[in-house]
Amino acid sequence: MPELPEVEVSRLGISPHITDQKISKVIIRNPNLRWPVPDDVKSAEGQVVDSVSRRAKYLLLNTKVGSIILHLGMSGNLRVVDKSVPLLKHDHIDIEFGNGAVLRLNDARRFGACLWQEPDTEHELMGKLGPEPLTEDFTDIHLFEKSRNKQVAVKNFIMDNHVVVGVGNIYANESLFKAGIHPNRAAGKISKKRYEVLTQHIKETLANAIEQGGTTLKDFIQTDGKPGYFAQELLVYGRSGEACVKCDQKLKEIRLGQRSTVFCGHCQR
DNA sequence: CTTGTCACCTGAGCGC
């Protein structure tokens, strides 16, 4: 799945196929996603998709009467296919369009979501989210001020959606390595100068991954079926025990917040 | 309030 770059790449992938298209039918084959898929989603039938937007890792298909919210969880992916294309295992939701195209949500683990949002409102899930990392709202000052007096490990801090959205496990590992910051360092004890470097690396790492078309991992498939090519550029994630690209020492692995954390004990302090 | 842990669910990979 999807960290923010994969979600954004999915948005870019599906948007040209479904923008300005009329939704003819919403088929919910399995409503048992993270939350039960509400029947309200069918309100979108007969409506035109005006735009496809993204907030954090949520995708929104916006229509005049409301928005379909999609989240890919850990294992979700979206494909745009002709409705005649045979279903695969775990194809839970189809959003059919007048031109015969279907936006098909597949999600083996069902940690994803499909919800409905009334127009001119904000879904409660999105009410308390931090800034988007790729906008000017996300700054070193924000990280610095928000982290004061926090004992939490900096890696968990930057993965907290209330602090900044869209920094998942892979890119948290990568950004901290590039910034030379030890992932277990207390967030409140990091200087403004170091947050400046970290902020820049988070932005660059995410932006670069989007450019590369998203990381290729197990079940992420771009909407055109081609995998992304960013995985080969990962410097620490998935490289535990291998040599650090900077100093050649063995990369270490620990667990923080139950997530695998890979870092260089020499380069990251 | 903060911080840490659990839960949700399927599938892949590994050791035996």
Add this chain to the structure above:
DNA sequence: TGCGCTCAGGTGACAA
């Protein structure tokens, strides 16, 4: 081949 175990990109809901 099969079984049991661990791990996997997220994140809301708790408990302490």
